[in-house]
Amino acid sequence: MKDNERDILDSLERSDYKYGFTSDIETELIRRGLDEEVIRTISEKKQEPEWMLEYRLKAYRHWLTMEEPKWAHLTIPPIDFQDIIYYASPKQKKALGSMDEVDPELRRTFDKLGIPLEEQKALAGVAVDAVLDSVSVKTTFRETLAEKGIIFCPISEAIREYPDLVKRYLGSVVSYADNFYAALNSAVFSDGSFCYIPKGVRCPMELSTYFRINAQGTGQFERTLIVADEGSYVSYLEGCTAPRRDENQLHAAVVEIVVERDAEVKYSTVQNWYPGDKDGNGGIYNFVTKRGLCRENAHLSWTQVETGSAITWKYPSCVLLGDNSVGEFYSVAMTNHFQQADTGTKMIHIGRNTRSRIVSKGISAGRSQNSYRGLVKIGPKAECARNYSQCDSLLIGDRCGAHTFPHIDSRNSTAVVEHEATTSKISEDQLMYCNQRGLSTEEAVGLIVNGYAKEVLSKLPMEFAIEAQKLLSISLEGSVG
Amino acid sequence: MLTVKNLHASVGDKEILRGINLEVKAGEVHAIMGPNGSGKSTLASVLAGSEKFTVTSGEVTFLGEDLLPLSVEERARRGLFLGFQYPVEIPGVSMANFMKLAVNERRKYLGKEPVGAAEFLRMMREKSAVVELDSKLTSRSVNEGFSGGEKKKNEIFQMAMLEPELAILDETDSGLDIDALRIVATGVTKLHTDRNATIVITHYQRLLDYIVPDYVHVLYKGRIIYSGDKSLALRLEKEGYDWLINEYGE
Numbered sequence: 036m037k038d039n040e041r042d043i044l045d046s047l048e049r050s051d052y053k054y055g056f057t058s059d060i061e062t063e064l065i066r067r068g069l070d071e072e073v074i075r076t077i078s079e080k081k082q083e084p085e086w087m088l089e090y091r092l093k094a095y096r097h098w099l100t101m102e103e104p105k106w107a108h109l110t111i112p113p114i115d116f117q118d119i120i121y122y123a124s125p126k127q128k129k130a131l132g133s134m135d136e137v138d139p140e141l142r143r144t145f146d147k148l149g150i151p152l153e154e155q156k157a158l159a160g161v162a163v164d165a166v167l168d169s170v171s172v173k174t175t176f177r178e179t180l181a182e183k184g185i186i187f188c189p190i191s192e193a194i195r196e197y198p199d200l201v202k203r204y205l206g207s208v209v210s211y212a213d214n215f216y217a218a219l220n221s222a223v224f225s226d227g228s229f230c231y232i233p234k235g236v237r238c239p240m241e242l243s244t245y246f247r248i249n250a251q252g253t254g255q256f257e258r259t260l261i262v263a264d265e266g267s268y269v270s271y272l273e274g275c276t277a278p279r280r281d282e283n284q285l286h287a288a289v290v291e292i293v294v295e296r297d298a299e300v301k302y303s304t305v306q307n308w309y310p311g312d313k314d315g316n317g318g319i320y321n322f323v324t325k326r327g328l329c330r331e332n333a334h335l336s337w338t339q340v341e342t343g344s345a346i347t348w349k350y351p352s353c354v355l356l357g358d359n360s361v362g363e364f365y366s367v368a369m370t371n372h373f374q375q376a377d378t379g380t381k382m383i384h385i386g387r388n389t390r391s392r393i394v395s396k397g398i399s400a401g402r403s404q405n406s407y408r409g410l411v412k413i414g415p416k417a418e419c420a421r422n423y424s425q426c427d428s429l430l431i432g433d434r435c436g437a438h439t440f441p442h443i444d445s446r447n448s449t450a451v452v453e454h455e456a457t458t459s460k461i462s463e464d465q466l467m468y469c470n471q472r473g474l475s476t477e478e479a480v481g482l483i484v485n486g487y488a489k490e491v492l493s494k495l496p497m498e499f500a501i502e503a504q505k506l507l508s509i510s511l512e513g514s515v516g
Numbered sequence: 517m518l519t520v521k522n523l524h525a526s527v528g529d530k531e532i533l534r535g536i537n538l539e540v541k542a543g544e545v546h547a548i549m550g551p552n553g554s555g556k557s558t559l560a561s562v563l564a565g566s567e568k569f570t571v572t573s574g575e576v577t578f579l580g581e582d583l584l585p586l587s588v589e590e591r592a593r594r595g596l597f598l599g600f601q602y603p604v605e606i607p608g609v610s611m612a613n614f615m616k617l618a619v620n621e622r623r624k625y626l627g628k629e630p631v632g633a634a635e636f637l638r639m640m641r642e643k644s645a646v647v648e649l650d651s652k653l654t655s656r657s658v659n660e661g662f663s664g665g666e667k668k669k670n671e672i673f674q675m676a677m678l679e680p681e682l683a684i685l686d687e688t689d690s691g692l693d694i695d696a697l698r699i700v701a702t703g704v705t706k707l708h709t710d711r712n713a714t715i716v717i718t719h720y721q722r723l724l725d726y727i728v729p730d731y732v733h734v735l736y737k738g739r740i741i742y743s744g745d746k747s748l749a750l751r752l753e754k755e756g757y758d759w760l761i762n763e764y765g766e
Binding site: 462463464465467468469470476478482483485486488489490 | 565566568588589592597598600602604606607608613614617618622625657674
């Protein structure tokens with residue numbers, strides 16, 4: 036290998052996580068470990084109705100019969116599920132009336148992350164439901180949304196205030212028995228967001244939720260439920276950064292989306308949780324179940340930019356149940372150092388004329404392993420279903436790995452399924468060209484990677500796309516000698 | 517501006533440059549010619565700082581500074597420009613974005629403020645006109661889907677944007693049709709002043725009809741075996757290199 040290339044690799048490996056800080060906020064914890072008593076405590080702390088507790092217990096009892104999935108191309112250290120604290124919430128003395136009453140330390144944390152929770156967001160037209168650890172601290176724009184009949188609130192509040200909606204939809208897309216982590220989440224989820232867009236309503240702003248893991252040794256189990264009723268539209272943004280930790284932290288979120296007839300949902304994620312240090316110590320384990328159900332003519336689009344976490348296990352999927360429904364998946368997954376990612380999507384075509392499109396861009400650097408895993412399933416009734424998949428891998432250096440596991444299962448002869456895949460490396464000639472125009476190698480790598488990911492980044496809402504671009508460059512940053 | 521003394525360079529254990537001596541002053545145009553494999557492109561790459569080659573001995577000073585310890589980008593920021601024989605494609609990176617970074621790196625080195633958006637757009641328009649480059653191309657990705665001629669025009673466009681002290685053009689005329697050759701060559705001439713210098717590497721005299729050289733050097737087996745004025749190029753065109761090689765080659 037050329038010196039130049041070695042330098043780049045070395046510089047990549049020197050680059051550290053930039054958002055590694057912790058904030059000192061008093062945190063209320065419950066005891067370590069998991070049993071029915073702990074679940075009852077969580078349910079009680081959240082003042083939940085009896086049916087919710089029953090749901091949790093059912094999930095827990097089912098979870099006990101399950102085993103961790105082993106099929107992913109991941110090396111997962113054993114996780115002691117009894118050594119995790121399942122509930123933590125920032126201690127607050129009284130209910131908050133305005134932003135001024137929010138703990139200044141907490142506000143500083145948000146500021147460091149560049150989350151403008153305050154008035155700027157109003158100008159930007161974004162409503163934020165900020166989640167620090169497990170309890171939603173502040174929800175804005177509720178009134179504006181309420182005028183349109185849109186509900187956007189912490190899920191614990193929805194359980195108390197809109198029990199009929201929650202009861203009807205919770206678990207309807209991702210059942211508590213779906214998989215090991217979904218079952219665990221169903222049993223212990225502490226908070227998350229609930230969003231309901233009524234019939235024919237176009238949500239006037241991007242909805243966004245920032246998640247952040249803060250208390251050491253506490254797993255976070257977020258639950259998101261989005262329901263877009265007939266003919267409605269919503270664009271939902273989820274962004275994550277987490278502080279540096281030495282101890283591995285488990286995260287098992289569930290996102291369920293119901294897209295009713297003629298409705299459209301765009302769900303965008305920028306994920307930058309602490310990936311572990313350059314020697315592979317620490318980092319977040321991210322085991323996420325994300326799935327949406329599309330009725331007739333419905334449209335669901337997942338866009339994700341994944342740069343963080345030590346281990347990522349995540350397959351945002353679309354169940355195309357209704358005729359003429361459309362599912363899309365646009366993904367950039369970047370891994371560096373010793374990160375491992377096994378991510379992709381499932382497109383389940385059930386209805387007629389259903390269409391899906393998959394664009395996956397993997398970027399591997401350092402000694403990381405990056406896998407795309409996808410399933411395109413065409414059911415026997417899915418006449419004229421159509422899928423197009425494109426899976427590209429970009430390798431930086433010669434110590435990382437890129438893997439592609441596409442599965443196609445077609446039961447209908449009228450379906451058309453296409454799959455394209457490419458693997459490329461950043462060439463020395465490209466670097467030389469950029470260097471000769473005065474760009475440093477680091478700058479050049481950032482530029483080339485962003486160019487490579489452009490097709491996906493362009494699917495993100497504007498302000499998120501800029502954030503994501505920075506993130507890709509930051510994740511590859513380091514000083515070149 | 518540029519002084520090259522007894523420059524030796526190799527790739528692996530194969531020596532390609534075997535004692536180059538060259539003096540280029542501001543306001544001059546030098547043409548480097550020579551048969552295939554004589555080391556012309558290697559000389560260009562070595563001056564630009566490519567790490568594919570190892571400099572084994574010799575000295576190079578550029579604007580009074582020792583060039584050899586500097587990285588490729590440090591040389592570029594000081595005003596050394598290489599027009600590539602085979603410009604690479606960088607998918608997804610717009611020319612505008614790419615050029616803005618490049619221009620600002622150069623300005624930063626020169627102690628100037630980053631270029632403003634309006635001024636930059638004006639520069640892009642003005643400079644793309646120098647080589648009659650379709651301004652639409654500047655909103656496309658770097659060299660992606662460009663024809664051979666457009667790629668070469670794009671090199672000269674970038675040269676115009678960066679205003680280098682020394683431009684080394686490596687077979688900029690190769691693969692160009694007659695009209696494109698005229699446009700590219702005229703563009704280079706327009707950019708020439710008495711404060712900058714150009715080294716053109718070429719196989720053909722026809723380029724030198726437009727870019728009139730002060731000196732023509734013949735490179736053979738890693739050495740400059742003969743230097744003359746522009747009439748040398750005309751003679752080479754007619755008679756080839758054999759007479760020179762027989763007399764001055766080893």
